[in-house]
Amino acid sequence: MISITSTILAILPVLSTLVSANPIAARTSNVSVTFIGAADAQYTLDIPASSTWTPTNNVLSISHISTSAGGPCVFFGVDGVVFVAPAEGGYGDVGPPQTIAGGICGPFPGSDYGMW
Numbered sequence: 001m002i003s004i005t006s007t008i009l010a011i012l013p014v015l016s017t018l019v020s021a022n023p024i025a026a027r028t029s030n031v032s033v034t035f036i037g038a039a040d041a042q043y044t045l046d047i048p049a050s051s052t053w054t055p056t057n058n059v060l061s062i063s064h065i066s067t068s069a070g071g072p073c074v075f076f077g078v079d080g081v082v083f084v085a086p087a088e089g090g091y092g093d094v095g096p097p098q099t100i101a102g103g104i105c106g107p108f109p110g111s112d113y114g115m116w
């Protein structure tokens with residue numbers, strides 16, 4: 001009994017550390033996004049899945065976007081394209097090709113309000 005009790009007491013702080021650490025890890029996880037232009041020009045950004053705006057700070061004209069899992073994400077082009085990437089990640093076309101100003105990854109705020 002004593003050893004079981006002391007084992008539980010020894011584990012408890014570990015458990016509470018895990019419980020408190022998990023939400024932080026969820027907030028800081030990233031989606032790896034590759035923006036692909038013409039002639040194999042491309043760049044990759046780690047975008048935090050924090051439902052906040054992340055600018056690309058890159059004027060390269062983009063024809064395709066590839067994302068890792070962890071979204072969903074939505075990206076906005078300067079000529080009006082809105083590109084939605086699914087939570088499981090994927091690859092899609094941007095048409096017509098254009099500079100991507102930035103995007104948002106993570107749960108869309110509207111889902112909290114039954115909007116979609």
Ligand SMILES: *[C@@H]1O[C@H](CO)[C@@H](O)[C@H](O)[C@H]1NC(C)=O
Pocket residue numbers: 028029030046048
């Ligand atoms: C997310 O990306 C940022 C910037 O590149 C990096 O500092 C951070 O460690 C990454 N977080 C994870 C969980 O990979």
